[in-house]
Amino acid sequence: METLADTEAGGVRNGPQLGIESRSIDYVPQHERHGKVLNQGPFWFLGNFQFFTIAIGFIGPGMGLGFGATALASTLGILFGTLFMAFHASQGPDLGLPQMIQSRAQFGYRGVILPLLGTLFTFAGFNVVDTVLISQGLNHLFGWGIAAISITLGLVAAVIAIYGHDWLHIIFRILFWISLPLYIILTFAIFNGTIKAQPPGHIAFTWVAFAAQFAAGASYNITYAPYVSDYTRYLPRGKSRSGLVWSVYLGASLAAIWLIALGAWLATYFGASDGMVSTNGAGNLIFPHFGTLTVLVSVAALTATMGLNAYSGMLTILTGVDSLVKIKPTKSVRIVGIAVLALIWLGISLSLTANAINTLYDSLSIMLYLLVPWTAVNLTDYFFVRKGRYAIADFFTPTGIYGAWGGRGIAAYIIGFIASVPFFNLAGMYEGPIAHALGDVDISWAPGLLVAAGAYILLSRSINFTREREAMNISAHVLEAAHLSD
Template sequence: MAQQMADASQKKKGGIETRSIDYVPENERHSKVIHQGPFWFLGNFQFFTIAIGFIGPSMGLSLGYTALAGALGILFGTLFMAFHASQGAELGLPQMIQSRAQFGYRGVVLVLIGTLFTFVGFNVVDTVLVSSGLHGIFGWDPTIVALGMAVIGTLLAIYGHDWLHRIFQLCFIISLPLYLMLTVAIFMGEAGGKAPTVALGFSWVAFIAQFAASASYNITYAPYVSDYSRYLPRNTKPSSIIAAVFFGASSSAIWLIAMGAWLATHLGASDGLVALYDAGNHVVHGFGSVIALTSVTALIATMGLNAYSGMLTVVTALDSLKKVNPSVGIRIVTILCLAVIWLAISLAVNGDAIGILFAVLTVMLYLLVPWTAVNLVDYFFVRRGKYAITHFFRPDGIYGAWGKRGIAAYLIGFIASIPFFELIGVYSGPIAEMMGGVDLAWLVGLVVSSAAYYLLSRSIDLTAELPVIAESEQALMQLHNTDHTPEAKAVPVGASV
C-alpha cells in the first residue's frame, strides 16, 4: 500500500521526484546495484574526459606518459569516490547531509561552499566546451547552444533521480559501440593523424599535473556519488556498490583520457569535440557528426546530474541555517536559480578552454580533498557506518550545530596545503616553487586532514551514541509505512520510543 501511495504521488506530480534532502524509507528503495556501473561509466564517457587527456601533451608530456599518469590519477581518485557510494544505500541520504556528523548541523555550510563551487564549475566548463566545440564544427551560435543546454540540464535535474538513471542508461547503450568503433579505427591507423612533429617526453611537473587533474576528475564526484545510490536497498552489500562504481567510473575515464592524449599528440587537438568530429569523419564521412552529437548529449545529461546535486547542496545549506520544508517547489526554484548562475558565468567566460578546465579541476581538488578525508575517516575508521540518522535533521542532536573536530581537521589540512599550491598564472606556493612547479597540495591536504581528524576524534564517546542510534533506528522503522520525513519522526536524545 505504501509503495502504491508513493507511485500515485509521483504520477500526480508528473513523474517529478518528491524526495530531496530527506531520508528515503526502505519501501521506496527501488534501485538496483547493477545499474550503478553503467551510470558512472556514462558519467565520464563524453568529450569532457577526452579534454583531460590534452593537459599532459600541452605541457610536453608524451602520449604514453600522459596515458599512464591519467590512469594512475583516475584509479586514485575513483577509490575515494567509490567508497563514498556505499554510504548512500546504508544511510538513505544525500552525501552532504551525512557530512553533518563530522561538521555539525550548521558547520557543514563550510564544506557546502566548496561542493557548490564544484557543481557550478563543472556546468560552466561543460557549457564553454560544448558551445565552442559546436561553433567550431557546425558554426552554431554559442549563446543559443548554451541556452539549450541549460534548459535540458535543468529539466533533467527537476525530474530527478529516476529520470537521470534512465537517460544515462540510454546514452550508455548508444555511446559504447560508437567509441568502440573509433578506438578500433585509431589502433588500425584509420582515424587520421601523424606522429608529433615536436618531441614530447617526460617531466615530473607535467606528469604530476596530469595525475592531479585526473584524480580530481573523479574525486569531484565524491560529494554526490551517494546521491545516486541512496535508493538502493539498505541491505545491499557495500563491496558490490563500491566495485560497481569503481569499475564503471574508472574504466571509461582511463579509456577516454588515453584517447584524448592520442588526439592531442597525433591530431594537434586543442578542442575535444572538434577532435572527436575530425577523427570520426576520417573513419567514415558523417560518423564524426554522429559521435560528436552523441558525446554532447551525454555531457548535457551529466549537467543535469550536477544541477541535481547542486540543488541538494543548496537546500542542505538553507536547511542548516533555517529549517526548510524539502518540497518539490523548493527543488525546482533552486535548480532554476543554479541554471541562471552557471549560464551567466558561462556566457561571460572567454579564453583558453584547456586552461579553464585545468584551473577549475585544480581548485576543486584543493577544496574537496580535505572534506573527503574527514568524511571517509569518520565513516570507515571512527564511527564505522553507525549513525543516528534522525539526528542529521536536528541542530540539537548528538552531532551538534558545529562539528569542531571536522571543521578543525578540514582547515588544518587546507591551510597546510597552501604552500604546495600550483595554480599556473595565478599563484605558486613557496614549496611548489622549490619543487619546480610540482603540485602536491592535494596529497598534503589528504594526509594532514585524515590524520588530524583521526586524532581529534579519539575524544568522541562512541559508547554514548549507541542508545541514540538504537532509538533512531526504531524511529526509522515507522517510516516504512509512511511518507514523512525523518525530522517529523525524529526522536529526542534520551526519549523513549
C-alpha cells in the first residue's frame, strides 16, 4: 500500500509546528499528535465571535420579529445546528484525517466529489460574504478602498492558511483573549443603560420570521460541520470523546448565541442594519474610540476565520483533485490549492454588488441545503453503522474496501436532498410547494436529515463487515510499517 506510505512523509514532532505545516490530506500518525481538548472551546468560540455573527441577529428584526423572539429562535437554532457540528469533532483524533477524506468511507474514493462540491461552496461562500461585509463596512466607516481592503484580507487569510493548523490554533487563542473583554464591556454597557435603547419600529410575531431566524442559526453552525475534524485531527487518540464534543459544542454555541442576541438588540433598539457600523457606533458611546477598537479586533478575528475557511477549502480542493488524479500532498501543493481558492473568492467578492445581508442569508440557506444530507450520512455511518471503525489505509486508494464510488452514501445523499427540495424557500429564487403551504416557512433541514439518515441505514444493511474487519487488520499493519519507516 505504497500510497499510504507516501502520506507518512512528514517529520516527527511532539508539539506545535511553527514553520509551514507539512501535512494536508494525509494521515497524522500518533507520534505527531499534540494539543489539548480544552483548547478547542476557545478556538471555535472565536470562530463565531465577530460581527459576521452579529449580522445574523438582523434577520428576524428585518422581518418584524421582536428582540425576545429573535433571541429565542436564534438560540434554539444554534443549539440544534451545533449538535451536528460538534459530533464531527471526535472523528479527528479517532482517525487522524481531514473531514472529507473520511467521507470516502460513505461516498467512495471518487464519489466523495459529490459532497465536496457543497463543502467547497461553503468555504468559498463564507469568504465571499466575509470579504463583502468587511470591505463595505470599513469603506463606510473610514473611506478605505473596497478593492484594496479585499485584496489585503485575501493575502492575510491565505498566509495564515499556508502556515496551517498550528498557527491557526495559536492565532485564534490570542484573538479570543483580546476579543472577550471588549464584547463583555459592550454587552454590559447595554444592560446598564450606557447605550440607550431607542423605541423599536413595527414588531409583529410571525412563524415565517421565527423559522427564518431559526434556520439561519441552525445553518450557521451546521456549515461548520465539514471543518471540525480538520482542526481536531492532531489531537492524540484516546482523548475523551464526550469532553471533546462538549468543548466544541459550548465554544461554538455560546459565542453565536451571545453575538446573535447582541445583533438582535442592536437591530431592534439601536436601528442597526450593518454589524460593523453598529458595533462601532454603539462602542463609541461607551468611551471615545472603543467601538473603533472593537471593530478592528473583530476584523482581525474575521480575517483569521477567513484563513480557517481557506485552509479547509484547500483540503477540499486537494481531496477532489486526489480523487481524480493521485497527488502527493507536499507544501507546494498546499500553497497552490490555497492560492486557487483565494483567487476564486476574491474574484467573486470584487464583482458582487448585491446587498450584503441578502447575500448572507441566501448563502446560508444554500449551504444548509447542500450540507444537511452529507452530515446526516457521515454521522450516521460513524456513530451507528461502522461505529468509528475504519480501514484508514483504504481511504487512500480507489481499489480499497470502500471502492471508487460509494453507492450507498451517494444514493442516500441524493434521496435526502430531493426529499428536502419541496421545503426550500429562497426568496425571489425558488419556493417549494410544501414551504408555500406552510406559509413560506422553510423546514427543509428536517426532511434532509431524517430521510438521508434513514436511507443510509437501510442501504447499509448490505455492508460486508467481515471483509471490512479484514481490511482494518491489514490497514493497522500498513500504518505500523509506515510509522517504522519514518
